[in-house]
Amino acid sequence: MGIRGVSGALAALVLVGACSSGTNETTSGSAATRAAGTGPVTLQHWCWGAGQKAKVEAFNKAHPDIQVRHTDAGGGTDTATKLVTASRAGNAPDTTCLEYQTLPAMIVAGALADISAHTGDIKDAFSPEVWSLTSFDGAVYGVPQDVGPMVLVYNRKRFEELKIEPPATWADFAEVAADVRKKDPEAYLATFAPAEFGNFAGLAQQAGASWWKVQDTTWSVGIADAPSLEVAGYWQGLIDKDLVKAQPLLTPEWNNQLNKGKILTWPSALWGAGVLYGIAEKQAGDWAIAPLPQWTKGDSRVAFQGGSAIAxxxxxxxxxxxxxxxxxxxxxxxxxxxxxxxxxxxxxxxxQQATGASEPPKLVAGQKDYWDVATKAAQSTIPHISWGPNVSTAQSAFQDAMAAAVRDKTPLADALKKTQQVVVDDMKATGFKVAGP
Incomplete structure (x- = not known):
């Protein structure tokens, strides 16, 4: 499928985020066997994530006529990159996990099949907003798997020791960050990580940014729009005052600081607790989640950071x-x-309904209202978040520009402007019509 073949469809594509509660509809083992039609088949499946192996094993046990071989091809970015190469060579797996923001690029690359003929029976198992994450114009390019509404993951034990409270707004966040530095000069409330494209995008979207829009067949790019520049300015101020640590996440140095209780929060998504448990098991029960701080007091809306579908x-x-x-x-x-x-x-x-009767993840084992906070975050996600056809280009440009800005102590706002220009130039060179210079 070439660009001309999908540009009209992408013009109508709006990847949306929100969640609600409802009932479940599943495919039984016998129904699955009938669906296979041709008898025993073997499928190749690519996906990252700690739970994938167990899920695939459970599927294989329940479906003797459809056996799946699971491969971890890397995280979301690595998987998408490898998928394009494998698809062009004609040896892509049968199924793959993909992050929602990468779906447009995979559609443009012609890597995905329209499975709308096979998904009518499970459409109502998802809220319309979540179902829209993987479908448009009657075509379905995946089944939603998980969603990652943004929250504040914080070290509750250290908060109690320092006598601080989870900040309700980003203005409060800056004040708490200053308080932490006074009470423990070796500690930081948070990290500004220059490589975290999805995280920054989510915070900008929370502030009102729209990084890609499309009207008919004309795209507009807003990576350097006013809300995004304001968010960059906010973090610039925290960095300049040494109130947050500008460094990459999940490095040996960062992991060591986290384990010593010197990094106190991670504004990320619900999956953040699982990631941190993997590097700080001894802190199990010490952490909790709180609503993500608000840019405008009383506005509880948040963006998704991450989340994936199986295509x-x-x-x-x-x-x-x-x-x-x-x-x-x-x-x-x-x-x-x-x-x-x-x-x-x-x-x-x-x-989502089942989470209410479930234990919280191990890192936050002591938080009785974990799933209540999680559900409220999911129900507050911002609708109509659009992603463009060259997210991978945007991510690479963002990471390069932000890393240089932190290294050279140049404005983060300038890094956003550089990213915007790279994205616009790439879209035009690829054949998309883009509004503006």
């Missing part, structure tokens, strides 16, 4: 069986129970 590739010779697998993985009770145990917030309505 069927065009290279698959078993599209119907692959669709059966994708549906089961994201609607069956066994599957979403595994997700919840790993700290993921399921995309399905039934999975």
């Amino acid at each position: 069927v590739t065009k290279n698959s010779k078993h599209a119907q069986a692959a669709a059966t697998f994708a549906k089961w993985m994201n609607t069956d009770k066994t599957a979403y129970d595994i997700q919840i145990a790993e700290g993921e917030y399921p995309a399905s309505k039934a999975g």
